[in-house]
Amino acid sequence: MTHGSRKRISFSPTEPFRFCPADGTKLSEPRPSGGVTCPLCDRSWYRGSAPAVGAVIVEDGKALVTIRAREPEKGRLDLPGGFLEVGEHPADGLVREVKEELGVEAEVVGDSVLQATHTYGEGGDWVLAIGFRVKILGGEIRPADDVAGVRWVSVGEIDDLDFAWAHDRALVRAALERENS
Numbered sequence: 001m002t003h004g005s006r007k008r009i010s011f012s013p014t015e016p017f018r019f020c021p022a023d024g025t026k027l028s029e030p031r032p033s034g035g036v037t038c039p040l041c042d043r044s045w046y047r048g049s050a051p052a053v054g055a056v057i058v059e060d061g062k063a064l065v066t067i068r069a070r071e072p073e074k075g076r077l078d079l080p081g082g083f084l085e086v087g088e089h090p091a092d093g094l095v096r097e098v099k100e101e102l103g104v105e106a107e108v109v110g111d112s113v114l115q116a117t118h119t120y121g122e123g124g125d126w127v128l129a130i131g132f133r134v135k136i137l138g139g140e141i142r143p144a145d146d147v148a149g150v151r152w153v154s155v156g157e158i159d160d161l162d163f164a165w166a167h168d169r170a171l172v173r174a175a176l177e178r179e180n181s
């Protein structure tokens with residue numbers, strides 16, 4: 001089995017569409033706004049960041065962080081959360097992700113404590129990250145396969161932790177400071 005003849009073409013969801021997603025017509029160079037109009041069906045197509053949500057769970061003054069079991073950023077620290085499904089409300093998506101990753105029922109507490117944009121993975125895809133404080137309602141934490149383990153961290157440890165994404169450090173800090181104020 002050989003992969004040698006495969007040509008790797010860079011593509012991420014934030015690059016302009018090259019073909020109309022509706023009818024496959026080849027598209028020309030995008031306008032400065034990033035939009036491009038299909039000459040066949042006259043639809044205009046735009047790219048945007050993919051929305052993702054992250055949870056800070058605080059108990060007894062410490063925040064829960066997860067250890068990534070998979071690439072990208074395997075072995076580094078992360079927070080429970082993930083990409084939203086199409087049409088999904090951020091709070092619903094976060095409750096779903098916490099259930100999937102930790103096996104517990106949870107609810108979002110208050111408004112978003114952090115918004116950030118960052119890139120993800122090899123392709124450098126842009127992500128719009130929305131962070132919330134989350135409370136566990138019941139159940140025992142049982143990490144899923146994509147989580148190698150969990151740690152409870154205090155505000156004094158935050159600077160020394162190996163977070164995969166810088167905004168997660170900021171989110172943990174914001175949530176712990178809000179909790180202690």
Ligand SMILES: [Zn+2]
Pocket residue numbers: 020021022023024025038039040041042043
């Ligand atoms: Zn079209």
